[in-house]
Amino acid sequence: MKLKEAIELGKALGLKTPEEAVNNVLIHSLNLFKYEDIPKELHELVMDAKEHGIEFCPTCGAAMIDGECYMKDLTHKEV
Numbered sequence: 001m002k003l004k005e006a007i008e009l010g011k012a013l014g015l016k017t018p019e020e021a022v023n024n025v026l027i028h029s030l031n032l033f034k035y036e037d038i039p040k041e042l043h044e045l046v047m048d049a050k051e052h053g054i055e056f057c058p059t060c061g062a063a064m065i066d067g068e069c070y071m072k073d074l075t076h077k078e079v
Contacts, residue, residue, distance in 0.1 A: 001025060001032075001041045003048040019063040022049050023070070026062065 003018065010021025025032060025045055033041045046056065049063065056062065057069035059076050069076070 001045045003045065003052055003054075006045055006049075017065065018049070018052070019054055019065045022046075022054060022063040023065075 003022070006021045006025045007018050010018070010024055013024065015021050015024060022045060026042065029038050029042055046061075050056070055064045055067075057064055057071065060069060060071050062069050062071045062075075
C-alpha cells in the first residue's frame with residue numbers, strides 16, 4: 001500500500017494526519033489485506049512514508065506523531 005492510499009482511507013475515517021493514517025493501517029492490517037500479503041503491503045507503506053518524511057518509533061515501529069510515539073504507554077514497558 002502506498003502512503004497516498006493510506007491517507008485517502010484515513011480521511012474517509014476522519015483521521016487528520018498522514019501519521020494517523022499510517023498507524024491505522026498498521027493496526028488494522030489483518031482486516032485490510034490477505035494474510036500472505038501483509039508483510040509486503042506494510043513494507044511498501046513504511047518505505048513510502050519514510051520517503052515522505054514520516055518518522056517511526058525505533059521501539060515499536062509506530063509512526064511518530066509530533067515527535068512522540070503514541071503507543072509508548074502500551075509498548076515501551078521497562079522490564
